[in-house]
Every structure is written in C-alpha cells, then in structure tokens.
Amino acid sequence: MTLREMIDRLLGRQQASATTAKHRLQLVLAHDRSDLNPDLMEQMRREILEVVNRYVELDLEGGDVSLETEERATALVANLPIRRVRDDVLPQVPAVQ
Amino acid sequence: MTGSSTRTILICSGKGGVGKTTLTANLGIALASQGVRTAVLDADFGLRNLDLLLGLENRIVYTAQEVLAGNCRLEQAMVKHKLQPNLALLPAGNPRMLEWLKPEDMQKIVGLIQPHFDVVLIDAPAGIEDGFKNAAAAADEAIVVTTPEVSAVRDADRVIGLLNTRGVEPIQLVLNRVRPKMMQSQEMLGVTDVTDILALPLLGLVFEDEQVIVSTNRGEPLTLNGSSSPAAIAYRNVAKRLQGEEVPLPDPTKQRRGLRAKMRQLMQTKLF
Numbered sequence: 001m002t003l004r005e006m007i008d009r010l011l012g013r014q015q016a017s018a019t020t021a022k023h024r025l026q027l028v029l030a031h032d033r034s035d036l037n038p039d040l041m042e043q044m045r046r047e048i049l050e051v052v053n054r055y056v057e058l059d060l061e062g063g064d065v066s067l068e069t070e071e072r073a074t075a076l077v078a079n080l081p082i083r084r085v086r087d088d089v090l091p092q093v094p095a096v097q
Numbered sequence: 098m099t100g101s102s103t104r105t106i107l108i109c110s111g112k113g114g115v116g117k118t119t120l121t122a123n124l125g126i127a128l129a130s131q132g133v134r135t136a137v138l139d140a141d142f143g144l145r146n147l148d149l150l151l152g153l154e155n156r157i158v159y160t161a162q163e164v165l166a167g168n169c170r171l172e173q174a175m176v177k178h179k180l181q182p183n184l185a186l187l188p189a190g191n192p193r194m195l196e197w198l199k200p201e202d203m204q205k206i207v208g209l210i211q212p213h214f215d216v217v218l219i220d221a222p223a224g225i226e227d228g229f230k231n232a233a234a235a236a237d238e239a240i241v242v243t244t245p246e247v248s249a250v251r252d253a254d255r256v257i258g259l260l261n262t263r264g265v266e267p268i269q270l271v272l273n274r275v276r277p278k279m280m281q282s283q284e285m286l287g288v289t290d291v292t293d294i295l296a297l298p299l300l301g302l303v304f305e306d307e308q309v310i311v312s313t314n315r316g317e318p319l320t321l322n323g324s325s326s327p328a329a330i331a332y333r334n335v336a337k338r339l340q341g342e343e344v345p346l347p348d349p350t351k352q353r354r355g356l357r358a359k360m361r362q363l364m365q366t367k368l369f
C-alpha cells in the first residue's frame with residue numbers, strides 16, 4: 001500500500017485510478033488465462049460447494065470460489081466458512097474383493 | 098525455431114496502435130547505426146505502414162509477394178536505406194496476400210533473409226488471428242509492445258500466452274507512451290504494475306513524445322538524425338540492451354524536480 005492509497009482509504013476517497021486499473025486487470029487476467037468462461041466457472045463453483053457440503057455444513061452466503069493470479073500463475077482459491085462438521089458422514093471404505 | 102545465428106525478433110502487441118511499427122522503424126535504424134546488419138520485415142500485409150515510417154515508400158519496386166512467387170530475387174525486393182545502408186526493408190505485398198499466406202511462407206521469406214543479416218525485425222499486425230500467427234511462425238524471440246492502459250495490457254497478456262505455447266523465447270517488454278506526470282499522481286499504471294502483471298523483463302521504456310509524430314510526418318525515424326528527444330534516447334537504449342549492453346532504465350516517478358514532484362513521489366512511497 002502506498003501513502004496515497006492509505007490517505008484515500010482513511011478519508012473514504014475514491015482510490016487512485018491506477019490502483020483500480022491494477023486490481024481490475026488482475027481479476028480479468030485470471031479469467032483470461034484460465035480460459036474458463038463465467039458459466040463454467042459458476043458450474044464449477046456450485047459443484048465444489050456441493051461436494052464440500054457433503055462433509056461439512058457450509059455458510060453458503062459467506063463462501064467464495066475465485067481465480068487469482070500472480071506472476072503468470074493462476075490459482076483456484078476457495079474460501080468456505082464452515083458452520084459445523086457433519087456427524088452423519090460415514091467414511092467410504094473401498095470394497096474389498 | 099531456425100538454426101541460424103541471425104536473431105529473428107517479432108514485434109507484436111495484440112492491441113492495435115500501441116507503437117509496434119514506430120518501434121520497428123526506430124529500433125531498426127538504431128541497430129543499423131550501431132553496426133548491426135538489420136532487416137525489417139513488414140508482416141502487416143493488411144495495413145502496411147513500415148515503408149512510410151522509414152521514408153522508403155517511393156522506392157518500393159518488388160515486395161515479399163514477388164519474392165515468394167519467384168518473380169524476383171530477394172536482393173531486388175529489399176529496399177536499402179540511403180542514409181543508413183545497414184538497414185533494409187522487405188515491404189509487405191498486396192493485402193490479398195492475406196488470403197493465401199501460410200506460416201511456411203513466412204518461414205521461407207525469413208529463411209531467405211537470414212544469411213545476409215544479423216538481426217531480422219518482424220513488424221506484426223495487431224490482433225491474434227492468422228496475420229499474427231504467420232508473423233510469429235518465423236520468429237525465435239519477441240518484443241511485446243504495450244502502453245500503461247488496461248486494454249493494451251490485457252491484450253499483451255493474450256499475446257504472451259500464445260508466444261509461450263509456441264516456444265518463442267525470450268519475450269521482452271517495451272512500455273510505450275509513458276506519461277511520467279500521470280504515473281506520479283498514480284492515475285496511470287506504474288512500470289512495476291505492468292511488469293508484475295505480465296511477468297516479462299523490461300527492455301525499454303518510451304515516454305509519450307511529440308517528436309514521434311513529427312518524425313513520422315517526415316518519414317525520418319528519430320534514431321536517424323541524432324535527436325536527443327526522450328523517445329529517441331529510449332529507442333537507442335532498446336537497441337543497446339538488445340545487444341546485451343546494460344543501460345539503466347529511466348524512472349518516470351523521478352522525472353521532475355520541484356516541490357510538486359517531491360510531493361507526488363512521497364504519495365507513492367510504499368508503506369507495506
């Protein structure tokens with residue numbers, strides 16, 4: 001954070017446009033680079049939540065699955081607040097022949 | 098991609114109008130005046146302009162098209178610069194070439210040029226379609242030109258992705274049309290913002306400079322006449338760095354003295 005960004009934040013001012021530009025670029029490039037269109041992204045998000053939700057009770061409102069990018073590497077970042085662990089899940093024991 | 102010792106460098110950007118052709122012309126002349134035998138190849142067949150920027154438009158007899166068709170020899174088509182004989186241009190042919198030109202054709206042309214030159218600069222068209230892919234097919238390395246604007250940086254990123262998958266390497270960055278004052282007040286993406294996002298080494302930093310337009314009007318690249326305008330110096334330094342010389346890059350945030358500049362600089366201090 002630069003001094004200007006700090007002052008802008010303290011005064012509740014709109015941040016410098018270069019900062020906005022940088023953040024917008026980072027977001028849009030994460031998507032460009034992953035080549036996932038928004039529909040696929042949404043579908044993947046739903047399925048991830050579904051799977052995780054089988055094991056733990058999630059706070060679905062606060063959950064967030066997004067792509068982040070840094071140094072040309074893109075990561076899928078999931079932030080899923082857990083309400084409680086489900087006690088009714090049974091470990092799936094692989095069937096022995 | 099090619100086995101020869103000639104360096105074949107693609108000049109590309111994705112977004113149009115960011116300064117590819119201007120860089121090709123100025124870098125070509127700068128390299129040539131530093132003793133490097135340089136060929137510049139206009140691969141923008143749709144909208145050719147490199148001849149105009151070099152002031153060679155009236156001396157074109159044959160083009161890449163006749164060379165490919167076998168209607169003339171390469172030497173007949175290459176236009177040598179009168180004031181800088183180390184530089185020669187291979188003009189783009191008719192826009193209809195776009196309909197049939199293949200990556201192999203570009204490789205063939207470049208293969209013909211290489212034995213006679215130390216460096217071949219290929220001025221790519223904007224976009225990431227066939228025209229760009231043809232131009233890229235013949236290149237070993239690339240210079241990506243961008244400006245500190247969101248759309249140009251985004252498009253540059255697309256191009257870098259394509260070059261990566263094609264094994265073009267190294268890829269270096271030239272940041273063009275930098276406005277120091279706007280960077281100081283953080284109303285323009287900073288140099289490290291752009292290099293961080295694109296993760297490329299910076300080969301050059303060219304300021305916004307009216308002299309670029311003046312020199313374009315005349316058909317005399319800035320690097321031709323010993324101009325000391327900021328862009329001329331920047332282009333000459335790109336040529337030097339390309340040859341391995343270490344030349345420090347200017348810092349746009351330290352361009353102006355005085356209280357206001359100091360204040361702007363203070364505002365950019367990284368707190369954490």
Ligand SMILES: Nc1ncnc2c1ncn2[C@@H]1O[C@H](COP(=O)(O)OP(=O)(O)OP(=O)(O)O)[C@@H](O)[C@H]1O
Nearest residue numbers: 113114115116117118119223274304305306309310
């Ligand atoms: N550093 C600069 N300062 C001022 N003007 C510039 C600078 N660099 C380029 N320009 C101007 O920007 C315009 C576009 O430049 P140029 O034709 O080199 O871009 P290009 O990337 O080759 O465009 P295209 O994609 O159409 O081939 C020209 O009018 C040129 O004079």
Ligand SMILES: [Mg+2]
Nearest residue numbers: 117118141146
């Ligand atoms: Mg051009």
